[in-house]
Amino acid sequence: METKITAGVEEYLEALFHLEEENRAVQTKALAEHLKLKPASVTEMVKRLTAQKLVTHTPYKGVYLTERGRTAAAALVRRHRLSERFLADMLDVPWDELHDEACKFEHVISDKVERKLSEALGNPATCPHGNPIPEADGTVAADTAEPLVGMSARSKGRITRITNEEPEFLQYLANLGLMPDVMVEIEEVAPFGGPIIVKARGAKYALGRQVAQHIFVKPSAS
Amino acid sequence: METKITAGVEEYLEALFHLEEENRAVQTKALAEHLKLKPASVTEMVKRLTAQKLVTHTPYKGVYLTERGRTAAAALVRRHRLSERFLADMLDVPWDELHDEACKFEHVISDKVERKLSEALGNPATCPHGNPIPEADGTVAADTAEPLVGMSARSKGRITRITNEEPEFLQYLANLGLMPDVMVEIEEVAPFGGPIIVKARGAKYALGRQVAQHIFVKPSAS
DNA sequence: TATTGTTATTAGGTATACCTAACTATACCA
DNA sequence: TGGTATAGTTAGGTATACCTAATAACAATA
Numbered sequence: 001m002e003t004k005i006t007a008g009v010e011e012y013l014e015a016l017f018h019l020e021e022e023n024r025a026v027q028t029k030a031l032a033e034h035l036k037l038k039p040a041s042v043t044e045m046v047k048r049l050t051a052q053k054l055v056t057h058t059p060y061k062g063v064y065l066t067e068r069g070r071t072a073a074a075a076l077v078r079r080h081r082l083s084e085r086f087l088a089d090m091l092d093v094p095w096d097e098l099h100d101e102a103c104k105f106e107h108v109i110s111d112k113v114e115r116k117l118s119e120a121l122g123n124p125a126t127c128p129h130g131n132p133i134p135e136a137d138g139t140v141a142a143d144t145a146e147p148l149v150g151m152s153a154r155s156k157g158r159i160t161r162i163t164n165e166e167p168e169f170l171q172y173l174a175n176l177g178l179m180p181d182v183m184v185e186i187e188e189v190a191p192f193g194g195p196i197i198v199k200a201r202g203a204k205y206a207l208g209r210q211v212a213q214h215i216f217v218k219p220s221a222s
Numbered sequence: 223m224e225t226k227i228t229a230g231v232e233e234y235l236e237a238l239f240h241l242e243e244e245n246r247a248v249q250t251k252a253l254a255e256h257l258k259l260k261p262a263s264v265t266e267m268v269k270r271l272t273a274q275k276l277v278t279h280t281p282y283k284g285v286y287l288t289e290r291g292r293t294a295a296a297a298l299v300r301r302h303r304l305s306e307r308f309l310a311d312m313l314d315v316p317w318d319e320l321h322d323e324a325c326k327f328e329h330v331i332s333d334k335v336e337r338k339l340s341e342a343l344g345n346p347a348t349c350p351h352g353n354p355i356p357e358a359d360g361t362v363a364a365d366t367a368e369p370l371v372g373m374s375a376r377s378k379g380r381i382t383r384i385t386n387e388e389p390e391f392l393q394y395l396a397n398l399g400l401m402p403d404v405m406v407e408i409e410e411v412a413p414f415g416g417p418i419i420v421k422a423r424g425a426k427y428a429l430g431r432q433v434a435q436h437i438f439v440k441p442s443a444s
Numbered sequence: 445t446a447t448t449g450t451t452a453t454t455a456g457g458t459a460t461a462c463c464t465a466a467c468t469a470t471a472c473c474a
Numbered sequence: 475t476g477g478t479a480t481a482g483t484t485a486g487g488t489a490t491a492c493c494t495a496a497t498a499a500c501a502a503t504a
Contacts, residue, residue, distance in 0.1 A: 008491060028452060041492055043453055048490090059452060060500055090312065091338040101335055108326035116313040230461060250482060263462055265483055270460090281482060282470055446504085453498070460490085468483070474476090 004052075007107045010076055011035060012045055013054060014106075016065050017073035022163075026062045074138040075114075080106040081127035081134075082117050088128040089121060095174055098128055099165035129170070130161030130180035130216070146219070148184070148196060148212040156185045157217035164214035173215075177201050184217060226274075229329045232298055233257060234267055235276060236328075238287050239295035244385075248284045296360035297336075302328040303349035303356075304339050310350040311343060317396055320350055321387035351392070352383030352402035352438070368441065370408070370418060371434040378407045379439035386436035395437075399423050406439060 005013075015034045019026045032042040046063055049055045054069035065073060083105035087093040093101060109117065115136070118124075125141065126132055132141045145160040159182045162173060173179060178200060187197040187204060195206040207215075227235075237256045241248045254264040268285055271277045276291035287295060305327035309315040315323060331339065337358070340346075347363065348354055354363045367382040381404045384395060395401060400422060409419040409426060417428040429437075 006490075029450085037491095038493065039452065040454085040494080045491075060450095087335065091335065091342050093335065093338060097334070101332060104330035104332075105327075108330055110323060110326075112319070113309065113313065113315065113323055116315060120313050228460075251480085259461095260463065261482065262464080262484080267461075282480095448503085449501095451498100451500075453496100455496080456494090458491100458493070460492105461488100462490105463488070464486090466483100466485080468481100470481075471479090473478090 005054075005072060008045070009049065009052075009054070010072075010107055012042075012049060013065070013069055013073040014076050014080070016055065016063060017070070017077055020065065026064070027060070028063070031063060071138045074134040074140065075136075076106055078134045078136070079109045079114055081131060082114065082121065082124070083109065084127040084129070085121050085124050085133075086117060095128060095179075096167040096170040099170075100167070126161070126180075128180075129163075129165055130159070131163065132161075143216070144218060145216040148186070148198070148207070148215040148217055149209050151186050151189075151217065151219070153186050153189050155219055156183065157219040158183050159215060160218045161216040162214055163216065169211075169214070172211075176205050177203075178205070178215060183220075227276075227294060230267070231271065231274075231276070232294075232329055234264075234271060235287070235291055235295040236298050236302070238277065238285060239292070239299055242287065248286070249282070250285070253285060293360045296356040296362065297358075298328055300356045300358070301331045301336055303353060304336065304343065304346070305331070306349040306351070307343050307346050307355075308339060317350060317401075318389040318392040321392075322389070348383070348402075350402075351385075351387055352381070353385065354383075365438070366440060367438040369435050370406070370420070370429070370437040370439050371431055373408050373411075373439065373441070375408050375411050377441055378405065379441040380405050381437060382440045383438040384436055385438065391433075391436070394433075398427050399425075400427070400437060405442075 012031070012035065015031060016026055019030060019034060024030060028039050028042050028046065031046075032039045035042070046055065046057050049063075049069070050057055053066055054072065055063050055065055057063045080102045083102035084098040087098050087101055087105075088095070118136075124133060132143060134140045143161070145157075151157070159178060159180050161180060162170065164170075178184070178198075182200055184198045184200045187199050189196050193209055195208055196212045197204055197206050199205075234253070234257065237253060238248055241252060241256060246252060250261050250264050250268065253268075254261045257264070268277065268279050271285075271291070272279055275288055276294065277285050277287055279285045302324045305324035306320040309320050309323055309327075310317070340358075346355060354365060356362045365383070367379075373379070381400060381402050383402060384392065386392075400406070400420075404422055406420045406422045409421050411418050415431055417430055418434045419426055419428050421427075
């Protein structure tokens with residue numbers, strides 16, 4: 001029962017890392033949905049992860065990464081995001097395809113290759129979607145950006161990160177030109193869960209809350 | 223029973239491709255040795271490969287790649303060698319570590335990434351050990367080089383490829399400076415399976431047959 | 445407190461891919 | 475042709491990691 005972190009185990013750790021980041025309660029069910037598996041499979045794997053001291057689990061409360069688990073997960077996220085940078089910067093793979101390709105690369109990068117890759121890329125701080133690349137020691141840079149969905153009308157800022165990397169979602173945003181480094185201004189926040197009207201590059205767009213939730217903006221003094 | 227080429231299956235195809243290249247009879251046992259598995263495991267997998275029409279098998283005669291199998295294997299070798307080029311040229315990973323790292327990368331490279339990678343590397347013809355990178359269509363460039371072990375005394379040439387990529391072997395050769403593009407001259411071929419004395423870079427080295435077998439040289443007019 | 449809906453687990457099954465040990469088939473030499 | 479060494483297969487077992495269906499545990503509310 002040693003430290004045998006297989007690709008399967010890695011998927012769970014990564015999912016937990018992301019779900020914890022959004023401070024959602026990570027119950028068996030949520031984890032199953034995120035990984036597109038059945039709850040029974042998750043129960044089983046969580047047992048294995050617990051035996052390996054990578055997580056702790058209190059039924060009906062949640063699954064939590066241990067220190068060991070978090071470190072392993074951060075390394076994985078680091079490799080994922082470095083892979084995306086490599087695919088984007090060196091191979092010119094399109095924005096919306098980076099995530100899925102990187103999902104495969106992250107499992108085959110050794111410590112040494114990770115170091116060399118980071119160096120070759122100029123030790124980047126973020127992935128092409130603007131999400132921070134954890135440091136080699138597992139620390140993640142604090143982020144002052146906030147989701148578009150929580151901002152008030154008239155506020156302005158610069159898009160810094162997109163936290164949903166599904167191809168269709170990214171294609172949609174790319175079409176509107178809503179990508180990191182683009183300046184946006186909130187025109188109006190419709191009540192009752194209605195759309196958020198933003199102005200970017202001289203045009204106005206009505207975004208659903210689901211969309212706005214995944215666009216992070218660093219506010220600028222207005 | 224569809225075309226489900228898993229990493230496990232890929233290892234077998236690649237091994238068969240290499241063993242066929244050396245025109246060795248590829249019996250169950252040889253395959254097992256090459257893959258460091260037990261013969262019983264190979265028997266089982268060969269059955270699966272046969273069902274998928276990737277190989278044909280006649281017991282005590284050999285396992286042979288079908289057209290389908292050979293194409294899949296060539297693609298894999300292509301990805302392996304492109305990975306080695308990437309690791310060497312872009313990340314500066316040392317010569318003797320390339321093979322093992324590439325063994326992992328080859329399984330996660332999609333058609334699209336393969337194309338982009340080849341382009342970014344300038345469509346290289348060989349891996350850093352001098353072995354030909356199969357074309358995207360599966361064809362492999364003919365090679366006029368011959369193994370050092372078959373050459374006669376006094377003949378000269380340029381090293382073009384090293385066909386054993388085990389780290390210790392490559393370290394040994396690197397120490398002697400016997401690498402692709404280096405000129406060598408056969409000084410003497412000791413009889414009864416004795417060593418082959420070669421001159422390279424002004425120094426003389428006595429090489430065992432096992433070693434000389436894996437060093438390919440393109441003879442120059444003497 | 446009892447009911448109800450949600451969440452989680454257990455039991456039993458599948459597929460891959462490896463293993464050991466026992467057995468069989470073949471090639472080849474004497 | 476017969477015997478033996480080599481090669482190969484079968485049978486039964488392990489581990490991972492998924493599944494469905496049935497069951498149990500819990501939270502929250504009536």
